[in-house]
Amino acid sequence: ALIRAALASGTPLLGICRGLQLLNVALGGTLTQHIDGHAATPGVFGRHPVKPVPGTVYGDLVPEETSVPTYHHQAVDRLGEGLLPSAYAPDGTIEAAELPGPHWVVGVQWHPEMDEDLRVMRALVTAAVRA
Incomplete structure (x- = not known):
C-alpha cells in the first residue's frame, strides 16, 4: 500500500534490497526465491560488481561498473509492469530497476546506505527537493 501511495502521489521512491523486490511485486512482477553468491557469511555484507545499463537513471548516475555491498538471497525474476532493468x-x-516517467x-x-559511494542516495535527496 505504501509503494502504491508513493507512486500515485509522485513521491520520489528508492527501494533498497527487499524494497526493490516489493516494488517489483507491487507492479505485478515475480521473484526468484533463492539465488547463491549474493550473500556472504550470515549477517555480514558481501560485495560484488554491478554493471549499469546505459541510458537509464541509474546508468546516468553511475556509468561505470562498481562493487556494491550486498546481502540477499532472493531476486527479481519477471519484472513488474513498466519496470526497466538498470543494472545487472x-x-x-x-540488481537495479526503475520506472520511467516523470517521477x-x-x-x-x-545497500547504498552501507557504502562510501553516495551517488544513489544523493540522487534521491535531489529528487525529493525537486518534488
Missing part, C-alpha cells in the same frame, strides 16, 4: 550482476541477476522511482538490490 555478473550472473545476470537484475524518480529506482530500486537497487544492494
